[in-house]
Amino acid sequence: MIMLRIHISDVNEKQAVCFDTGLDPRSFARTKMSQCLIEPGYIVYPDGSNTVWKASGVNELDGYMRVWGTPFSGERLDMLISSINIPRQTPEQADQRQKAALQAVAYWIKAKLFIGDTHSALNPGAAFVSCSDGGEYQKGSVFFTPESLSQRCLLVEGAGYTAVLRSGVSEIRHDVPSALDRYNCPDLKDTDAAAFCAGTMLYTVLAKAHPYPDMNNIYQDMREGVFVPPRLAIPGLDKQLGELLNNALMLPVADKKPAMSGAVILGNILKILMNSEEGVVDISSLCSPISKEEESRILKEKNGFIKKQNFIVKTKRFCIRNKFIIMGITVAVLFVLFVVVSTVRVSRSRPTTEGMLPTTVINEYYEAFSNLNQQIMEACISGASKSDIDIASSFYALSKIRQAYEPNGPTSILSARIWKQTGGELPSPNAFGVTDLAITFLGGSESEGLLVYRVDYLLWSPDEKAASSRTDELTLKRIRGNWRITEINRTLNSGF
Numbered sequence: 024m025i026m027l028r029i030h031i032s033d034v035n036e037k038q039a040v041c042f043d044t045g046l047d048p049r050s051f052a053r054t055k056m057s058q059c060l061i062e063p064g065y066i067v068y069p070d071g072s073n074t075v076w077k078a079s080g081v082n083e084l085d086g087y088m089r090v091w092g093t094p095f096s097g098e099r100l101d102m103l104i105s106s107i108n109i110p111r112q113t114p115e116q117a118d119q120r121q122k123a124a125l126q127a128v129a130y131w132i133k134a135k136l137f138i139g140d141t142h143s144a145l146n147p148g149a150a151f152v153s154c155s156d157g158g159e160y161q162k163g164s165v166f167f168t169p170e171s172l173s174q175r176c177l178l179v180e181g182a183g184y185t186a187v188l189r190s191g192v193s194e195i196r197h198d199v200p201s202a203l204d205r206y207n208c209p210d211l212k213d214t215d216a217a218a219f220c221a222g223t224m225l226y227t228v229l230a231k232a233h234p235y236p237d238m239n240n241i242y243q244d245m246r247e248g249v250f251v252p253p254r255l256a257i258p259g260l261d262k263q264l265g266e267l268l269n270n271a272l273m274l275p276v277a278d279k280k281p282a283m284s285g286a287v288i289l290g291n292i293l294k295i296l297m298n299s300e301e302g303v304v305d306i307s308s309l310c311s312p313i314s315k316e317e318e319s320r321i322l323k324e325k326n327g328f329i330k331k332q333n334f335i336v337k338t339k340r341f342c343i344r345n346k347f348i349i350m351g352i353t354v355a356v357l358f359v360l361f362v363v364v365s366t367v368r369v370s371r372s373r374p375t376t377e378g379m380l381p382t383t384v385i386n387e388y389y390e391a392f393s394n395l396n397q398q399i400m401e402a403c404i405s406g407a408s409k410s411d412i413d414i415a416s417s418f419y420a421l422s423k424i425r426q427a428y429e430p431n432g433p434t435s436i437l438s439a440r441i442w443k444q445t446g447g448e449l450p451s452p453n454a455f456g457v458t459d460l461a462i463t464f465l466g467g468s469e470s471e472g473l474l475v476y477r478v479d480y481l482l483w484s485p486d487e488k489a490a491s492s493r494t495d496e497l498t499l500k501r502i503r504g505n506w507r508i509t510e511i512n513r514t515l516n517s518g519f
Contacts, residue, residue: 222271
């Protein structure tokens with residue numbers, strides 16, 4: 024069993040506040056822990072006055088150095104809070120522990136406001152509170168232990184420890200999480216830090232559950248405001264107190280930081296918790312009774328909120344952890360979408376033979392051959408030889424090369440039809456294409472989607488003294504509602 028490192032024990036047969044450093048004499052000297060002997064603590068009284076507490080000495084216990092000082096008649100604050108959920112205690116005992124914890128938190132808040140800017144430890148594991156009369160210190164007195172010394176001792180307590188709490192004459196042993204920073208966010212300072220700590224403790228007392236139960240991600244949860252709202256965690260909670268607790272817990276959230284300062288939050292919480300005549304109010308005055316139907320509704324809303332919040336938080340953190348992978352995948356997906364959209368757009372913009380008669384398709388094919396328009400030629404054929412398209416592509420490339428070298432020169436390739444219409448004088452160094460086109464129907468049926476035509480024409484080529492006479496037998500089929508040339512059988516006739 025690992026005992027608490029900050030506790031009240033016997034030293035030289037007298038009660039004392041003890042700080043077990045967990046250091047052997049040599050390590051104690053090397054780390055200069057002896058300087059903690061002059062580090063002050065503060066005892067704040069209910070009337071607002073305070074006295075400085077300093078260590079009285081150092082002794083060795085079981086091979087480890089222990090700092091000790093004058094006793095304080097009170098209980099460690101974090102132990103009071105965690106005692107609410109001790110297993111195997113009766114409901115009456117639990118209610119009494121909750122009431123004592125609420126009083127202790129209220130006294131702690133009051134003492135923090137009294138001590139103001141005086142530097143003192145915020146961790147509830149580093150504070151003792153007197154919650155009963157009859158001791159050396161008046162009820163409501165709070166002892167803030169020396170900060171550096173207490174932090175060292177809380178660190179040694181480790182990830183978990185077994186605490187011994189006394190309830191009457193019996194001892195109750197239970198395991199509790201480490202007290203280190205469980206109620207504090209390292210990003211906050213001054214009264215904002217104190218308000219957050221107070222809000223976290225008060226939430227834990229009233230809800231009987233810590234607002235940030237995930238110890239592995241506790242600081243991240245604090246910074247992102249990942250907690251169940253007080254109105255859902257504590258059914259029937261006073262509306263004003265619930266809003267104050269929510270504001271206190273939102274102080275570390277950079278993009279949702281409340282306009283209310285920490286000092287104002289602390290003051291307003293204390294006004295609700297403290298009654299000038301009777302001291303700390305009863306818990307029943309903070310939480311109104313609700314019907315079973317309302318309780319069931321709140322529970323359903325709470326479960327839905329937790330489920331939604333967990334999904335959002337897990338998704339957000341997964342994206343943050345894998346942001347570079349996600350960015351890479353996103354870029355790849357966007358690139359693929361760009362390619363697909365571009366392909367579809369180009370495909371839609373390409374010419375088709377939609378709505379054309381078979382003879383119109385034939386005319387368009389040979390006219391495009393003369394104009395070196397490969398796209399229209401591609402649209403007119405399906406499965407037929409592409410030798411004409413290859414020739415048109417070659418002349419098109421030659422034309423562009425000549426234009427690059429002679430930008431101000433004459434057009435390098437001229438349509439044979441236009442050349443002939445303007446006189447057609449030989450030789451024709453720039454003329455290319457089809458003239459004297461004659462189309463003859465040979466057979467087939469439109470109802471069966473198959474037609475055969477004979478096409479006679481003259482083909483003019485640059486630098487040729489005469490045109491070549493050709494006869495093509497074309498087979499056209501209706502493909503997806505459009506006529507396309509599916510076969511070209513060519514015959515070369517004698518020279519013209």
